[in-house]
Amino acid sequence: MTHSPSVTPTADSVSPRAREDKESIPLWRRDLVDCLSYLGQRIETALDALLPPVEEHPNAAGPYGVCPARLARAARYSTLGGGKLLRPKLTLLAAEAVGGDDAIENALAAACAVELVHAYSLVHDDLPAMDDDDLRRGRPTTHVEFDEATAILAGDGLLTLAFGAVVAGVRPAERAAACVGILAEAAGFRGMVGGQMADLQAESIPREQGSVELLEAIHLRKTGALLRASLTMGAAASGANAELTTALDEYGRALGLAFQIQDDLLDATGDPAKTGKKVGKDLELGKWTYPAFLGVEESRRRARSLVDQAVTALRPLGDRSARLVGLARTLLERDR
């Protein structure tokens, strides 16, 4: 399971010292699965510390007061619900590719910010006035588990927290400000929010009048922008130069589109026990998807070609991009 030179003990038998040794293994000496699992743990711990606690003593409150318990529960439910944490892992891998192992600590807040924005966008997109989804990751969506008002406010709070996390965690201030700028552009009117709007508008256009080009223009904003920002924020947190930043941005662009095609393919052909969604739901709803426009085989071919493009884009990073290359390759094998 691991390329680490030390014997990997089971969780039960790990002494504090051994655990410390295990945690201090640099990323480049871990295999991809171990590396991603380690990063996932770091991100979950950091997210847990950032989110408001459910019960807070007034003395521990911020300058204005405490977060109401129900709102804190909804925020935690929406964020810590067992997501894949793909985006924040990309942030940390990009930071490490540019700045080495030491760069991960400094990029952790930027990684959390990306996941908080992703979580908020799911909560708001699932609302009755938007995509009206009841189920997410196999659990009731936030507005079903709580209520609409709580879901709207939880989303608003998560988005706000994302920016606060960046300036509280990324050093020096120039890099924090750069990350805030990248995130605001990617999540804003010309990025994710604009893409969701375009997606909702496309619903009233019959599929026969759509095209794969229009579909791609939506995805580049709705999901692609944040995925690209995940990488360029990691680069910015590590002080990357323009060449490496562009390389990571191009990798993110191709990976984002490949990821979206794979999402559409999973909807059309995946195992509902793994995806947590009904098969063919998109097709049934007349949604614009890659398989609907191109067929399953051509969609698969396009996803493979995009993964190749993503890998090629990483050339300026040389050996340091090995984990990002590995991640892109495994994308085509994912089943949820």
Add this chain to the structure above:
Amino acid sequence: MTHSPSVTPTADSVSPRAREDKESIPLWRRDLVDCLSYLGQRIETALDALLPPVEEHPNAAGPYGVCPARLARAARYSTLGGGKLLRPKLTLLAAEAVGGDDAIENALAAACAVELVHAYSLVHDDLPAMDDDDLRRGRPTTHVEFDEATAILAGDGLLTLAFGAVVAGVRPAERAAACVGILAEAAGFRGMVGGQMADLQAESIPREQGSVELLEAIHLRKTGALLRASLTMGAAASGANAELTTALDEYGRALGLAFQIQDDLLDATGDPAKTGKKVGKDLELGKWTYPAFLGVEESRRRARSLVDQAVTALRPLGDRSARLVGLARTLLERDR
């Protein structure tokens, strides 16, 4: 109308040179009305430039694409709708009190950010799942004029833009990062968003079980936090020391509560032609308000006392706080 030594020409007769002269009059040489009107114009021009244009050529788009026209229209409708611009004016006055006239330019983006957050909060608070209001500033609310999905997304975009504006406009990066941190704390789970949640929860508690202390704890988050942040962001943009920042924060805290009491008084006794709202709507809905708990006269007394507190807090700023003192005094006279 003005203390400026030059004769003030009418708008029609202003030559470009005279206009430039008029614009270059320092704030401290203008009377309060002229000063606030000048700041209001600066803020509106800056907001207009920050918001996405309704029609955008793809070549002028951001890295991910353009903002859909309908969403840009909704964002502009929600922000440029003739608000009082109290909060951003406070930001600029605080920046000027600390750093002089030259500090206004650098704080302009922070001022816009505060107004964008205020505008987004109104759009989301007015939604059917929240306060369910149809009318705002005498016009249909955003979800009535457009639709719910557009209103949710416009709010999300405005909040996101606020943080992007700060890092794009405030220099150096240390001050921009400080402003982002203040805004995120004030607008977030323990600030404005938490206050709106607490306010919604209070609706299900009969007024007899409420108290003015609980009401105040809600207001300190729901409206007070952003008002205080308006001032401390202005201070941060000008590099204020801890003493002046605390003075401005205390001024903001007292002013915010006084402002809220005045709001409640206007609802109970104001002129609907000026407030744009039905008289006694809050009372009818069984809402927690200062007049409901304290009566009209005691509420007025408390507002006066808070304005005195606000003015006293400004002492460390000396003469430089004259315009902030003037603004606090006029608060008690406002009728809309």
